[in-house]
Amino acid sequence: MNALVSVLLGIAAVMFAGAPFLIDAAPQESTMGLVQKIFYFHVPAAMVTFAGAFVCGVASAVFLWRRRVTADHVALAGAELAVLFGAIVLVTGPLWARKAWGVWWQWDARLTITLVMWMVFVAYLILRRFGGPGSEVLAAAVGVFGMVLVPFVYLSVELWRTVHPTTNVIRSLPPEMAWPFRWCVIAFVVLFGALLLARTRLESLRAALDRAYLAEED
Amino acid sequence: MRVLHSRSRSARVRGGRSWRQAGVLIAALLACGRALAAQTAQTEFVPASQVPVETLPAAPLVFVAYAFVWVALVAYVFALWRKLGRVEREMRQVSDRLESRRRS
Amino acid sequence: MMAVLRAAWLVAQKDLVVESRSRELAYTTVFLAVACVLVFAFALVREGRAPDDAPAGILWVAVAFSGTLALGRAFERERQAETLRALLLAPVERSAVYLGKLLALLVLMAGVEAILVPVVGLLFGAPVSRAPVLLLALLASGTVGFAAVGTLFAAMLVRARSRDVLLPVVLYPVAVPVIIAGVRGTAAIFAAEPDVAGAATWLALLILFDAVFVTLALWTFAPVMSE
Numbered sequence: 001m002n003a004l005v006s007v008l009l010g011i012a013a014v015m016f017a018g019a020p021f022l023i024d025a026a027p028q029e030s031t032m033g034l035v036q037k038i039f040y041f042h043v044p045a046a047m048v049t050f051a052g053a054f055v056c057g058v059a060s061a062v063f064l065w066r067r068r069v070t071a072d073h074v075a076l077a078g079a080e081l082a083v084l085f086g087a088i089v090l091v092t093g094p095l096w097a098r099k100a101w102g103v104w105w106q107w108d109a110r111l112t113i114t115l116v117m118w119m120v121f122v123a124y125l126i127l128r129r130f131g132g133p134g135s136e137v138l139a140a141a142v143g144v145f146g147m148v149l150v151p152f153v154y155l156s157v158e159l160w161r162t163v164h165p166t167t168n169v170i171r172s173l174p175p176e177m178a179w180p181f182r183w184c185v186i187a188f189v190v191l192f193g194a195l196l197l198a199r200t201r202l203e204s205l206r207a208a209l210d211r212a213y214l215a216e217e218d
Numbered sequence: 219m220r221v222l223h224s225r226s227r228s229a230r231v232r233g234g235r236s237w238r239q240a241g242v243l244i245a246a247l248l249a250c251g252r253a254l255a256a257q258t259a260q261t262e263f264v265p266a267s268q269v270p271v272e273t274l275p276a277a278p279l280v281f282v283a284y285a286f287v288w289v290a291l292v293a294y295v296f297a298l299w300r301k302l303g304r305v306e307r308e309m310r311q312v313s314d315r316l317e318s319r320r321r322s
Numbered sequence: 323m324m325a326v327l328r329a330a331w332l333v334a335q336k337d338l339v340v341e342s343r344s345r346e347l348a349y350t351t352v353f354l355a356v357a358c359v360l361v362f363a364f365a366l367v368r369e370g371r372a373p374d375d376a377p378a379g380i381l382w383v384a385v386a387f388s389g390t391l392a393l394g395r396a397f398e399r400e401r402q403a404e405t406l407r408a409l410l411l412a413p414v415e416r417s418a419v420y421l422g423k424l425l426a427l428l429v430l431m432a433g434v435e436a437i438l439v440p441v442v443g444l445l446f447g448a449p450v451s452r453a454p455v456l457l458l459a460l461l462a463s464g465t466v467g468f469a470a471v472g473t474l475f476a477a478m479l480v481r482a483r484s485r486d487v488l489l490p491v492v493l494y495p496v497a498v499p500v501i502i503a504g505v506r507g508t509a510a511i512f513a514a515e516p517d518v519a520g521a522a523t524w525l526a527l528l529i530l531f532d533a534v535f536v537t538l539a540l541w542t543f544a545p546v547m548s549e
Contacts, residue, residue, distance in 0.1 A: 009295070016291075020284070035276035038283045045287070064545045084294055092283040099276050112502070119495040126491055132483030141478060141546045145471065145496045148538060191291070198298055205305045212312040216319075 005201070008194035015187035022180040029177075035099040038092050040180055044188035045088040046114070050150055051192060052082030053117060056124070057147020060140035070204065072136050075143050077199035079124045081192060086118035113149070120146035326421070329414035333422020337396065338429060347392055347430055355388035355438050363445060377448035378508035382464070382501050384438055385431070389468055390490055392430055393476040396423065401480050416544035424473045431465050448512050456521055457511055463528040464504035467535050468497050474539040478546045500535075503528045 019040070029036035056078030062071035093111070094104040105111065124146065127139045173181060341347055362380040366372050372380075400406040409419050439461070443450035450457065475493050479485040507524030510517040 016288075033276055035279055037280055041284060041287050064542065084290065088287050088290055091286050095279045095283040099279050113499065116495050116498045120492075123492045123495055127482075127488060130484050131479075131488060135482055137546055138478045138482060141474065141542050142492050142496070144542060145535075145538065148534060149496065149499065195295070195298070198302065202298065202302050202305060205302070205309060209305055209309050209312065212309065212316065216312060216316055 002201075005194050005198045008190050008197070012187055012191035012194055015183065015190065019180070019184055019187060022183055026180045027174075027176050032100050035096055038096040040184045041188075042089060042092040042096060043181070044185045045085045045092065047185060048188045048192045049082050049085040049089055049114075049118070051189070052078045052080075052085060052196075053121060053147055053150050054078075055196065056082060056121065056143045057150070060143030060147070064137065064140040064144065069207065070200070072140065073200045073203035073207070074196070075140060076128065076203055077196050079121045079139075079143060079146075080199060081195055082121045083118065083125060085188075085192070086114070086121065090115060090118060117146065117149055120149060326415045326418045329412075329418035330421035330425060333409065333419055334425035334429070337423065337426030340399070341426070341430065347395055348433060350395070351388045351392045351430065351434050352437055354391055355384040355434050356441055358384040358387050359438070359441060359445065372446050374513070375505075375509040377442050377446040378505050378512050380446070381438060381442045381448075381508060382505045384442075385435060385461075385465065385504075386468065386494070386497065386501055388434055389427075389431055389465070389472060390493060392427060392434075393469075393472045393493075394486060394489055396427060397476045397480050406477075406480055410547060416547060417540050419547075420473060420477065420540065420543040423477065424469055427469045427473060428465060431469060432462075435461055435465065449516075450512075452516060453511050453518060453521070456518065456525065457508065460504055460507045460511075460521065460525055460528065463525060463532050464500055464507075467500035467528060467532045470532065470536045470539050471496050471500075474543055474546070477543070500528065500531050503531065 023037055023040045026037070026040070028034055056075045059071045059075035059078055062068055063075055093114075097106065098104050120142065124139050124142045127142060128135050131138055359380055362376070362383060363372065366376050366380070397406070400409070410416065412419070439450050439457070442448055472489075472493050475496075476489055479488055479492075482488060503524045507521045507528065510521040510524065
């Protein structure tokens, strides 16, 4: 398993190293200009954030109803990654928005619910950290609710008027922009996979260590 | 009887330190106030037609965005790596101890 | 199914009877709600008038804050009297306990909102009687959504550390979509040119939220409380 993580990390590192060259070679967008290039990291990070939220939700559900301890570790890893990549989305987004829309933040549907979703998983981590013993089960309930919130994020663009580029943008990308974009998506997904495996492994090892210490005391 | 003595030396030092801290704070506040006053005072008036149109340069925004992504990811991977190493090391130590105890 | 509902009604009755004797929650929750409205009035009113969408927002913020207080107190009472374990040990479905607590909270919140809406109408000149059925439906479905999630979280946090601060921490982000829909729908009714169709859309969204959240909470209550 260690080997798989290293391989995935290696691939991700190479892809991330190559990404700036591909992004630089891509043409500038006609209305937004240079600042639109943030899109190549912003959108894949958003996709991976949703993936993390989904992983956390599913793993939380498995833990809640089947009490499989590994599921709890996966859920924690998923939540942490959702918060990490969510932070990337919420920082790169406003930087893009400042130039493209003139303001740092808009209270439109997608931004608002992305922020809310991010906060749900921050709350998950806070609950696990400060809730005392037994908080894994409570946090699992929060994780499940957080995951159910995710579809509403996606629906929000269709249901409400918003200045956020609609999801149609991705389907209609010209090839010179599509390839760097796909490259970045794969890079982020590979990195996400590697980090998910590694973080889950850390939790499992910690649990094993606790058990070992207990065994030692006997 | 000791209670009625004047404050002990350490307490006096601490008291002296708190006076100095207060002094530093007041000096800092005064400096801020002066800086603020200097900012609000204009040196000259510029007619509106001569003021250049402000366009926000995009390059710094793009740079900061990518820099943040790199820093965040590298920091997380690094922290994870270190924690994993530490836990694996402790695991080895504990299992070694358990092994030696089982053997003895 | 009938057994569950009957048991839920018993649990709710118990809560309501206890409440009617002391009326602690009723007084404190109503007072907090009105105090909330006042604070926001002082924050937002300029030259004697509040900004256009303020009454709707203030109404729902007051509902959320006072609802959180009521939730915390209701379960704190159970914890102090150690009756929660008794409830969970009772030979009824766990979901009956959840439904009963939810029902009792909804009755309490209905009373609070019955006072809150006229107060907001009076203080801000909001047209609360313009579309009473629609407004009632919005408030009802929004409160159900908020209370559904809140009751689950408050119950599961009863034995956790830092439970007082953790309840808002976990509840508000998850309940925000309900608040958004409630405020947007109410604002559509209160607007100078009322948008009844828009408000109806928000109501539909709220009902969808309610269906999802209540079902999820019902499923989750038993496994979460079973330790």
